Every structure is written in C-alpha cells, then in structure tokens.
Amino acid sequence: xxxxxxxxxxxxxxxxxxxxxxxxxxxxxxxxxxxxxxxxxxxxxxxxxxxxxxxxxxxxxxxxxxxxxxxxxxxxxxxxxxxxxxxxxxxxxxxxxxxxxxxxxxxxxxxxxxxxxxxxxxxxxxxxxxxxxxxxxxxxxxxxxxxxxxxxxxxxxxxxxxxxxxxxxxxxxxxxxxxxxxxxxxxxxxxxxxxxxxxxxxxxxxxxxxxxxxxxxxxxxxxxxxxxxxxxxxxxxxxxxxxxxxxxxxxxxxxxxxxxxxxxxxxxxxxxxxxxxxxxxxxxxxxxxxxxxxxxxxxxxxxxxxxxxxxxxxxxxx
Amino acid sequence: xxxxxxxxxxxxxxxxxxxxxxxxxxxxxxxxxxxxxxxxxxxxxxxxxxxxxxxxxxxxxxxxxxxxxxxxxxxxxxxxxxxxxxxxxxxxxxxxxxxxxxxxxxxxxxxxxxxxxxxxxxxxxxxxxxxxxxxxxxxxxxxxxxxxxxxxxxxxxxxxxxxxxxxx
Numbered sequence: 001x002x003x004x005x006x007x008x009x010x011x012x013x014x015x016x017x018x019x020x021x022x023x024x025x026x027x028x029x030x031x032x033x034x035x036x037x038x039x040x041x042x043x044x045x046x047x048x049x050x051x052x053x054x055x056x057x058x059x060x061x062x063x064x065x066x067x068x069x070x071x072x073x074x075x076x077x078x079x080x081x082x083x084x085x086x087x088x089x090x091x092x093x094x095x096x097x098x099x100x101x102x103x104x105x106x107x108x109x110x111x112x113x114x115x116x117x118x119x120x121x122x123x124x125x126x127x128x129x130x131x132x133x134x135x136x137x138x139x140x141x142x143x144x145x146x147x148x149x150x151x152x153x154x155x156x157x158x159x160x161x162x163x164x165x166x167x168x169x170x171x172x173x174x175x176x177x178x179x180x181x182x183x184x185x186x187x188x189x190x191x192x193x194x195x196x197x198x199x200x201x202x203x204x205x206x207x208x209x210x211x212x213x214x215x216x217x218x219x220x221x222x223x224x225x226x227x228x229x230x231x232x233x234x235x236x237x238x239x240x241x242x243x244x245x246x247x248x249x250x251x252x253x254x255x256x257x258x259x260x261x262x263x264x265x266x267x268x269x270x271x272x273x274x275x276x277x278x279x280x281x282x283x284x285x286x287x288x289x290x291x292x293x294x295x296x297x298x299x300x301x302x303x304x305x306x307x308x309x310x311x312x313x314x315x316x317x318x
Numbered sequence: 319x320x321x322x323x324x325x326x327x328x329x330x331x332x333x334x335x336x337x338x339x340x341x342x343x344x345x346x347x348x349x350x351x352x353x354x355x356x357x358x359x360x361x362x363x364x365x366x367x368x369x370x371x372x373x374x375x376x377x378x379x380x381x382x383x384x385x386x387x388x389x390x391x392x393x394x395x396x397x398x399x400x401x402x403x404x405x406x407x408x409x410x411x412x413x414x415x416x417x418x419x420x421x422x423x424x425x426x427x428x429x430x431x432x433x434x435x436x437x438x439x440x441x442x443x444x445x446x447x448x449x450x451x452x453x454x455x456x457x458x459x460x461x462x463x464x465x466x467x468x469x470x471x472x473x474x475x476x477x478x479x480x481x482x483x484x485x486x
Contacts, residue, residue: 003475003482004447010425010482011432011448015343020356024342025334028363029327158378177458198464 128188128207131233131314132216133293134168134260135160142209142216155213161192161204164217168262169295174201174307190215191222194310197300202310220295220312225253227296227313228277237318238266239283242294244311246272254297255280257315259289291316330367333379338363340449341387347444348391350433358394362386384449384459388441395437428481432474439474442467 001009127139135151136142145154153159161176174196188208194201203222206215219232224247230236242255250273257266263286270280282294293312300306338359345355366382432440438460445456446467453471457464 003479006482007428007443007447007475007478008450010428011347011444014425014429015340015346015448018343018346018352018355020339020342020359024338024356024360025331028334028360028367029330031360031364032330032367193461195463200463 128209128216130207130218132207132218133291133312133314134164134217134262136209136214136216137260137291139209142214145214151214154215157190157206157208157215158192160206160215160217161194164204165194168217168258169310169312170262171297171307171310173197173305174310176204194220196307199308201307217312219314220310223309223311224248225251225296225298225309225311227294227311230294230313230315232313233316235316235318236282236294238285239281240266240294241279241281242270242296243277243279244272244296245277246298246309248272248298251278251298253278253280254299255282256295256297257282257284257292258295259286259292261289263289265289265292289317329379330363333366333383334363337380337383341383344384344444344449345387345391347429347432347448348388348441349394351394354394355391358390359383359387361390365390381455381458384445384451384455385461388445388459389461391441392437428478431478431481435474435477438462438466439470439477442470443474443478446471 129139132138135154136145145151151163153163158176165171165174165176174194176192176194188211190206190208192204192206194204201223202220204220205218207218208215225244226246227242227244229243230240236257240257244253246253251271253270253272255266255268255270256264258264265286266282266284268280268282270278272278291314293314295310295312297307297311298309300308341359341362342355345358346352349355349358362383365386366379432443435443441460442456445451445459446453449456449459451459453464453467456467456471460467460470462470
C-alpha cells in the first residue's frame, strides 16, 4: 500500500467519526427562507424602513459585522454604496478595480437602492449603477433585456464571462470557469477565472444589475498586467496614451480599443520589461461609438498565440 | 418570509442528500472543528442557492459547493486565529474501545499532522485524498492552478510521508 493509499484509508476512516446532526436540511431551508426578504426587499415608504435599508447596505459595503468574508481580497470588485439619499454619511471610496491602479473621477461602481424601474411594484430593490463593459451598461438596458428573449445566458455570471471572451474579446483558447473566489450572493458581484493552456490568464469581475440578474462585465484583471491610465470609465480621445505595468521580461502587450458592439477600432503594441512601466498609444478614426474597453493582452513567447494575460478597463469616448 | 418553490425544495434536498455529509467531513478536516464544519457547509448551501440558481445544474452546484466550503473554511480559520490566537485543534475522536486505542493513536497522529500543515497544503491533501477530487477539481475548489495543487499536494505528502510509512 502506497503512502497515498494509506492516507486515503486513514482520512476516510477518521471522517466516519464525524456525523452531522440530522437537522441540517431543515436549518438550511430555514436560513434560505429567512434570508431573502431581509436582505433585498423592503416595503416602500417610511423613515424606519429607509433607515433599515441604509443599515443593510452599510453592512453590504463591508462594515463590521458577522458577515462571512469570502471575496478574494486580491480581487476587489465594484463597491456597493448606499445612495446619498438614504445615508447621511458619504459613500465609501471606490475600491481600486482590478487591472487599474487609479480610481476614476467618473461615477464609481455602486449598487444603489431605487424605487423606480423595479420589476416589482411598490418595493425597493437594489440595483447596480457602476461602470460596465458588456453586455449591459445600465439598468435600463438590463431591464429591457428581461423578457426580450436575447442573451439567455445573462442571468449566469459564468456564462456571461464565457460569452464575453468568445463574443466580445473574440479570444480562442481561453476558458471561463468557476470563480476563483466564491462570491457572496447578496453582493451582486462575482469573479470568474479565465484560463488558457491550464494557466490563469485573468479574472473577470462581474456585477448584477439586480439580485436576480442580469450580469455584466465590469473589468478584467487579476494578473500582473495592469493598466494604470486611462482610468476606469475615463473619456478618451485619439491619440490616447495608455500606460501600465507588467512583471514579465521583454513582453509585448497588445492593446485593443473595442467598442460596446465588439468592433476593434484601434490596435497597437507596447513593449514592456520587468518592473518598468509600459507605455503605448492607441489611435482610431471611428466615430459614433458610445462606450468601449481598452483591452491589453500578452501572448506566450512559445507559439505567439496562446494568451497569457488579459486586462480590460471600460472607457468612454471623449 | 420567502417560500421555496417545489422545484427549489426538491433540488435542495437532492443536493443535500448527495453531498452534505461528505462536505461536512471535508470542512471538519479543513477547519479542525466539527461544529464549525456543519455551520460552514450550511452557509455554503445557502450561498449556492442564493447566487447561482445552480441547484438546477447538479454538476455546477457540486463544484460551487466545494468552492464555497473551502472559502468559508478559510474565513472561519482566519476569524478564529485572529480572535483566539490559537492553532486549530485536531478533531476529537468519539470514545473508542481500548483494543483500538493504539490504532487510533497512530491515525490521530496522521490527522494531527495534516492539520498542522500550512493551509493550502492541508486543503490540497484533504481534497485530493479525502474528497478524491482530481487535480483539476481541486484547483477549482481552491481557486488556484493545477500546478499549484501539484506543488501543495507534493509538499503536504512529503511532510506526512514519514508518519504514513512508519505507520505501516
């Protein structure tokens, strides 16, 4: 018997001594039933209700409390911020988004309560109002999607990330899989791992416009390839200087400006070296685009095609 | 109070029946705390149900559950370590007959050694050799690469091997 087989035997034998209590299912069901209304839906009207909702949102933002923290600390995601109208205290500063190091002066990623545009009348729901790349950019677009019969995958963050890679980035050989960190459902945010050739090439940060979806891609980051400028949702004009960092040696970073519709309107390459900031310039002539993303990728020096890193930040036309 | 639909309820029951016990045992290895293990797994079920609608897809739900259990176990350990400044205690065996005392003692030594491993090594070894997961499944659950799983498993086994070889 090999040491591995012996270990298996010991662990299975020892595990037999752990006998869960018999009421596990009942406790799970109770917690599911108790959880939903208290976290998401409150009747409209009334100062107490408003205060209660603000308190819940403060907890969601990350205030002290018993809430389990399961978000990968290396992967900050869009901040949930209470609407100013519901809280006297200022909204927390937006977290640095993956792939960027400088927060944008433009509207921070946030989830704010809104009595309007809710699929349910007479109640408040929580909606995401921050930056987004694709396939939605606003609550209006998200609400229009529901019942449209298009993009049936958009209520699943992993499927949304997969379609983002194949339909928007048009990258082959990159797989979107189970998130590297399990998201707290109430956060309306998720991280999905991208891999190529068995190695991590980035993490897609997604946000859900409403608790029931749909999901949208906010940024891509999670590797040592970052874009430091322009910032998230910055307004850009051609020619646009793009800067960032990467730790690899003698890397060539491909930069693409991709519009919301998936059209690549500008491409350039930026040479980069270890620990030295890289700098590139994007130029384009296309007009009329309403939003897009600057996407940076590196490829394997072995074959020149296998993607090794992906970073993407949303931008707006200047 | 929200009510589970029939479909949700039956999916949840199926998921519970097929995975709950093993996940609790996995969490017990990861946290070194049997009581916490059950809470961790219940948390994982609640999160999976709320987030992914994954109950409709058993394969996804199982993978999500495993990942949630690993992450929640980490959170539990962090919280406990910060709060109490103590190392995880090994699981306590139920009372065993004297005739099995020696064997249990040897096995306990292995389990104790497992729980003294660095967290990622402990996770990799537990998921590989108790959960019987593939390297790829382990990587998914831990949120790391297959290469990292190989490395953590190898180092963990290297630390345990003297005990396992001496145990035969």
